[in-house]
Amino acid sequence: MDEAFLPIGAYRPEAIMKHNHLNPPEALQAAEDLGAETLIPIHYGTFILSDEPIDEPIEWFKQLIDNDKRNPFKAKLLKIGEIYRFNTTSTLKST
DSSP: OOEEEEEOOOOOSHHHHTTTOOOHHHHHHHHHHHTOSEEEEESOSSSOOSSSOTTHHHHHHHHHHHHOTTOSSEEOOOOTTOOOOOOOOOOOOOO
16 A cells, blocks of 8 residues: 555544544554555544544654654655645556
């Protein structure tokens, strides 16, 4: 898998949110499990949906990335409004 877009926010309270949301360490583990080359965190910082502070998910994510050198993938943090373009090589031909 080239890119994995995984949620990192809306994880508190855990008893309610854990079935539908990931926290930053869980997103890192999921990207590793998927064999992703690049992890792009999503689903954070837009509006208050859960109990954690709105900036906590991305700050926690950045700390994990900075402190854990074992992750075999790179992280791409998009700025608000930034566009991410895939590097695709499609074998499909239009007719």
